[in-house]
Amino acid sequence: MKLGVFPPVFKGRLHDARTATSIGRWLGAAFALCFVTGLVSHFMQHPPDWLANSIPSRPSWGYRLTQGLHVASGIAAVPLLLAKLWAVYPRLFGWPPLRSVKHGLERLSVAVLVAGSVFELATGLLNTAQWYPWPFSFVPVHYAVAWLVVGALLLHVAVKAPEITAHWTRRSAGTQALPAQDGPDRRSFLAAVGAGVGAVTLTTVGQSFTPLKDVLLFAPRHPDEGPQGLPVNRTAAAAGADGITAEEYRLVVTGPQPYTLTLDELRALPQHEVELPIACVEGWSKSARWTGVRVVELLERAGAPAHARVRVESLESRGGYRVSELGQGHARDPLTLLALRVNGEELHPDHGYPARLIAPNRPGVLQTKWVGRLEVLV
Template sequence: MSFTVCFLTGLFSHGLQDPPSWMLFLTRPVWIYQFTQGVHVTSGIASIPLLLAKLWSVYPELLKWPPVKSVLHGVERASIALFIASSLLEIFTGLINTYKWYPWPFPFRETHYWLAWVIWGSLLLHIAVKLPAIRTHWRSRPAGGEKPATTVPGRWSRRAFLGGVGAATGAVVLTTAGQSSPWLDWFNLFAPRKMGAGPQSVPVNRSAAEAKVTELAQAADWSLLVSHAGGQRTFTRADLQAMPQYEHELPIACVEGWSQSAQWRGVRIKDLVAAAGGRADADLRVTSMEPEGHYRVMTMQSAYVQDEMTLVALELNGQVLDIDHGYPARIIAPGRPGVLQTKWLKTVEIL
């Protein structure tokens, strides 16, 4: 079940980073990504003790000799070997990603995505090969469904073993889920982010210093260039402040699993597009002042552009936006992964 939940929420998260036109639930409810990504990371962490327990209980079967008895048996062994290897790599790299540590040369997002499909493919293949044995087992169970007394390696009773696994899984969930669930924040002992920590009481993943934008963001002559096929217009921060201001409570939710709701105030992106003479139903290409980085250029679909809650934010929690939160201006939109809530705005291109 944990693998299923993790797989489905992972597909949703992957899709939101570059949503196709048919994808639903982009902006509503506003906490949709906060919820699904929190569940994704939490179920992924829960999978660690569950997978290790499963391996511990079946490893004698993995060491039987000869390793391959027939073609069908070989397919079964190959499918389970692929499942184990890909699962261990998936949860190991996923856990390290929550701490923003990337000691490998391959791109995390793409590798994580395709590994999920490898896991599910190998699992379905394994189930298909074992289906006759599964049917035989269920047909031979005694009337009333009594299960024979069983033990696992180490002479634990079945009940004790399952109780220990359940307790371990509950413990890791309870002590990490608070990074995305305010109800569990008190128990958040091991997650890398904690609610209320950081500038203006909101965590940050990437500071201005890390992004190498400190001097550019503090420049007195900063302005935001908004362009389209018919022309362009620049907006200083004073120009943006002179436009109608709107305030909304929206979560900032990151792919690493942490999130927090906050009060954001600024100009509606749809008003900015209209003021520049752009089409209301257009997509946008937004560029940050960051000199490098995979997410310095972001595409925003028209569903976000037309949403009343999508802002060019100038304030956070009643204060001028901190530089680590994207001063002089940033994007904040409902139901959006944090990596796409572009900070330190430089240009907005109306496509």
């Protein structure tokens, strides 16, 4: 950039439409994947009534895959967004600032798109570390801004469609107007951006894709670290559930034929073992062997009808997710357990002792710990 001149004159190469379009394709793909998987996560965590009984329980690893992709694509979008902003920032100094209504719409869409994108990626990264240095609730605001970003992105693409089309491929008409000598530098720049994306993905995705856990350098969670080899987001002490004893524990099951069970009575019921992952919204996941009583057998004993949903209540004294609901599919799935043991050991208090819910294809935040009540909803 040439200083002392207004508007500034940029002398750097590669701040052109071809470079911006090339990076934009990758960034658009990352945003699309992140948005779609984010919608999946949101509706699985907060399903409307019309959807609650339709959320599938299979494949059992479904949420692990979608949430892993959500966090991985969001992290990959960070270097892509930085590269995209580097390619286009000289246009911020274009003069005059508003040349037409179309130009004004373009600038408005870009302002909203950039601000919203930076907000989404920054707050999403901080969420993976469970650090919330802001006064608002993360989930609803993150969800609302995601729609704002998508709307701004669609408007931006519509306004820039002719330019995007002209520079979409090497043989596009617009490419002929660009200096031929920029080709090698552009390819080197794009290769460097691709290497950066690969590096941040490779060194963080192991928190969900455990074959790569040995190169997990920058993710805030390691899938092997925690009591009984499983990570923990919230301890029993933090939830106010660290004083539960076997002698005092009671499981209350309501329904047409309500009943109550002690921990010894739960242990005496037929026990089943399943292998299921804990898959958390922060992006980490880990499979384990869980042993316990099938929820469907507890419901049948209570006389619950086949279409019933179940409200699961925790004994924790504080926490935003002390109550969750199981739709019909999850409640009747034989893989859904009220687990008493993990990996052959009695549950650690931080993993929900004396009993916790474990169900297939379900967000970890809804795998309720310290379960004290199952309420049949008809």
